[in-house]
Amino acid sequence: MRILVVEDDLEAQRYLVNGLREAGHVVDDAADGEVGLTLALSRQYDVAIVDRMLPGLDGLKLVAEIREHGNTMPVLFLSALSEIDDRVKGLKAGGDDYLTKPYAFAELLARIDALMRRRHPASVKTQLQVGDLELDLLTRTAKRNGSAIDLQPREFRLLEYLMRHAGQVVTRTMLLESVWEYHFDPQTNVIDVHISRLRAKIDKGFDAPLLHTVRGAGYMIRARA
Amino acid sequence: MRAPRILRTLAFRIVALYLAIFALSAAAIVGFTYWNTARALNAQTDQIVDSEISSLAERYQRFGLAGLTSVIVNRSAHSEATLYLLADSDKRPIVGNLDSWPNLVPISGNIVELDYERRVGSRTEERRARGRQFTLTGGFLLLVARDIAERYQTEKLFTTTLPWSLLLMILLGLLGGILISRNFLTRLDLINRTSREIMAGDLSRRLPLGRGGDEFDTLAINLNRMLERTERLMRGMRDVTDSIAHDLRTPLNRLRNRLEGVLHMIGPDAAGASEIEAAVEETDHLIGTFNALLLIAEAEAGVARESMEQVDLRGIVEGVAELYGPLADEKEITLSIPPSGSAIIACNPRLVSQALANLLDNAIKYTPAGGKVTVALEHTPAGIALHVADSGPGIPKEDRSRVLERFVRLEASRHSPGTGLGLSLVAAVVRLHDAKLELSDNRPGLRATLLFPAPTRRHSALPQMTAQKLIAHN
Numbered sequence: 284m285r286i287l288v289v290e291d292d293l294e295a296q297r298y299l300v301n302g303l304r305e306a307g308h309v310v311d312d313a314a315d316g317e318v319g320l321t322l323a324l325s326r327q328y329d330v331a332i333v334d335r336m337l338p339g340l341d342g343l344k345l346v347a348e349i350r351e352h353g354n355t356m357p358v359l360f361l362s363a364l365s366e367i368d369d370r371v372k373g374l375k376a377g378g379d380d381y382l383t384k385p386y387a388f389a390e391l392l393a394r395i396d397a398l399m400r401r402r403h404p405a406s407v408k409t410q411l412q413v414g415d416l417e418l419d420l421l422t423r424t425a426k427r428n429g430s431a432i433d434l435q436p437r438e439f440r441l442l443e444y445l446m447r448h449a450g451q452v453v454t455r456t457m458l459l460e461s462v463w464e465y466h467f468d469p470q471t472n473v474i475d476v477h478i479s480r481l482r483a484k485i486d487k488g489f490d491a492p493l494l495h496t497v498r499g500a501g502y503m504i505r506a507r508a
Numbered sequence: 509m510r511a512p513r514i515l516r517t518l519a520f521r522i523v524a525l526y527l528a529i530f531a532l533s534a535a536a537i538v539g540f541t542y543w544n545t546a547r548a549l550n551a552q553t554d555q556i557v558d559s560e561i562s563s564l565a566e567r568y569q570r571f572g573l574a575g576l577t578s579v580i581v582n583r584s585a586h587s588e589a590t591l592y593l594l595a596d597s598d599k600r601p602i603v604g605n606l607d608s609w610p611n612l613v614p615i616s617g618n619i620v621e622l623d624y625e626r627r628v629g630s631r632t633e634e635r636r637a638r639g640r641q642f643t644l645t646g647g648f649l650l651l652v653a654r655d656i657a658e659r660y661q662t663e664k665l666f667t668t669t670l671p672w673s674l675l676l677m678i679l680l681g682l683l684g685g686i687l688i689s690r691n692f693l694t695r696l697d698l699i700n701r702t703s704r705e706i707m708a709g710d711l712s713r714r715l716p717l718g719r720g721g722d723e724f725d726t727l728a729i730n731l732n733r734m735l736e737r738t739e740r741l742m743r744g745m746r747d748v749t750d751s752i753a754h755d756l757r758t759p760l761n762r763l764r765n766r767l768e769g770v771l772h773m774i775g776p777d778a779a780g781a782s783e784i785e786a787a788v789e790e791t792d793h794l795i796g797t798f799n800a801l802l803l804i805a806e807a808e809a810g811v812a813r814e815s816m817e818q819v820d821l822r823g824i825v826e827g828v829a830e831l832y833g834p835l836a837d838e839k840e841i842t843l844s845i846p847p848s849g850s851a852i853i854a855c856n857p858r859l860v861s862q863a864l865a866n867l868l869d870n871a872i873k874y875t876p877a878g879g880k881v882t883v884a885l886e887h888t889p890a891g892i893a894l895h896v897a898d899s900g901p902g903i904p905k906e907d908r909s910r911v912l913e914r915f916v917r918l919e920a921s922r923h924s925p926g927t928g929l930g931l932s933l934v935a936a937v938v939r940l941h942d943a944k945l946e947l948s949d950n951r952p953g954l955r956a957t958l959l960f961p962a963p964t965r966r967h968s969a970l971p972q973m974t975a976q977k978l979i980a981h982n
Binding site: 371 | 750753754757758760761762763764765766768769771776785788791792795796799800815827830831832834835838858859861862865869872873
């Protein structure tokens with residue numbers, strides 16, 4: 284995947300670029316808004332990571348400009364500002380996701396994967412499958428190995444989100460934001476409790492667990508490779 | 509029933525009071541003038557009558573009854589305004605310009621008033637006169653009086669017109685009062701409405717100025733200056749939090765990046781990896797504290813006022829309770845939400861959710877297994893109350909206000925995880941929403957209550973005080 288990184292903190296930029304390259308992406312970088320805009324408009328990218336505060340051209344204006352040119356590539360804002368309204372401003376300006384510094388690299392990677400996945404939806408699915416676990420989005424039912432699993436509505440949404448990102452790391456914050464639509468710090472790791480309940484329902488009694496904990500990052504649903 | 513709003517304005521009250529004083533003094537002045545004039549006129553009449561009588565008495569003494577009679581005949585023939593009547597002791601008229609002894613109304617001493625008929629052209633009219641009656645030696649009765657019909661008419665005019673004029677004056681005054689109050693109200697309404705919009709978050713708004721340069725304009729100009737300062741301070745506050753956020757987050761970001769980089773380099777199973785993981789965790793804890801502090805600063809600066817929206821508190825309660833439900837289950841705590849209707853308030857949903865989450869998190873954290881946590885919404889006369897009650901150990905009365913301060917953690921909880929900022933954030937969010945936070949004894953346990961004030965009507969100039977009175981009367 285081709286990724287554009289516009290970040291003026293050079294050390295952060297270096298770290299970001301290295302990390303992304305190591306994860307197998309092709310990365311272009313820019314240290315100010317003007318250069319970022321030129322790159323964004325002259326080349327094709329799958330996703331852009333844009334810092335909110337940039338010299339030359341502010342991140343918000345940069346993205347607004349890109350959007351004005353009809354460019355719809357997914358944009359993830361990075362921001363050292365955590366003002367309550369800031370996320371809203373970022374998303375209004377045309378951003379697709381918003382991550383506050385300092386962030387865990389795993390979080391960033393997971394979000395980028397999700398953004399790119401959103402861009403190329405593998406057709407509209409009514410059925411999700413991971414290993415012998417099936418989720419029917421029309422009848423809202425789940426089955427594993429043919430036997431029905433009884434899920435609460437929220438558990439269903441949680442499982443659906445995990446299965447839509449099967450094989451990808453999904454962080455706790457991503458779950459809180461996407462499944463619960465909350466953008467606040469829940470203090471205790473309440474998400475872990477929800478996951479362990481879900482795990483008890485889908486993995487208990489089966490030899491091969493599907494729902495895995497990824498240390499230092501989050502969770503992943505995946506059939507045994 | 510309450511009086512219409514216009515009658516409760518200060519302007520109207522002042523006008524009404526002024527009007528009352530004015531009406532009273534006008535009535536007093538007119539009354540005094542009337543009384544004084546009447547007295548003077550009466551005195552004059554009495555004087556004329558007296559001199560008449562003294563000259564008649566002199567006649568009588570010198571010439572006896574015949575002399576008196578001839579004078580009376582003579583005088584009554586030439587005088588219309590003075591009445592004479594001489595009668596015998598049985599009140600039978602002897603001579604004079606009255607046909608019969610009239611009914612006398614005693615006034616004082618031998619002063620009397622009487623009604624009599626006088627021919628004017630072809631018709632007779634009833635007139636009033638004032639005079640004295642005497643008993644002469646020999647039992648004769650003498651009455652001398654002067655016509656006071658004109659004065660009497662004026663007097664009657666006074667007594668009938670005066671109340672009507674007063675009434676008219678009061679009516680006109682009230683009308684004027686209403687007009688003045690209306691003008692006051694329109695301008696006050698404008699100021700109130702704009703201030704409310706400004707308080708709701710739009711700090712760039714200014715009060716409109718009239719053309720007159722009157723007191724209202726002076727008030728508006730002063731308020732506008734104040735608003736300018738407030739806006740500048742708020743912008744300054746925002747700039748400061750922004751730069752603190754930026755200047756601290758950037759190095760924290762690098763620190764975390766580097767730690768992660770090292771971890772990635774040596775691999776998760778290498779010696780020292782767990783130490784680095786712990787360091788990452790510490791960094792995250794630091795970031796958490798920092799974020800909470802920043803959020804408190806933002807909430808306290810009222811920055812989030814701009815993002816207030818009308819939200820059903822019920823939805824927030826259900827959402828957050830659903831999120832924490834499994835956590836309570838895991839600790840074998842019963843989490844109950846008694847049913848309640850919807851409760852729409854203007855708030856920043858993210859901050860209110862965070863505040864509720866903090867309270868609920870605390871409640872679940874400090875309640876032992878088998879306990880009970882209740883989240884309840886209640887419509888009270890003072891507004892909408894959101895209770896989070898638990899059956900844990902509670903907070904001693906003397907510590908309740910202290911726990912709302914930043915970084916304060918009670919001895920009992922010093923070893924459980926937390927930043928010590930949870931309740932401070934709740935307090936800041938509460939202040940942002942003009943709400944109240946109350947910690948009370950749940951017997952046993954702690955009951956935290958957020959009291960959101962009942963929404964005041966947005967576009968009325970009802971002062972806060974009357975709004976509260978309204979509530980109190982409901």
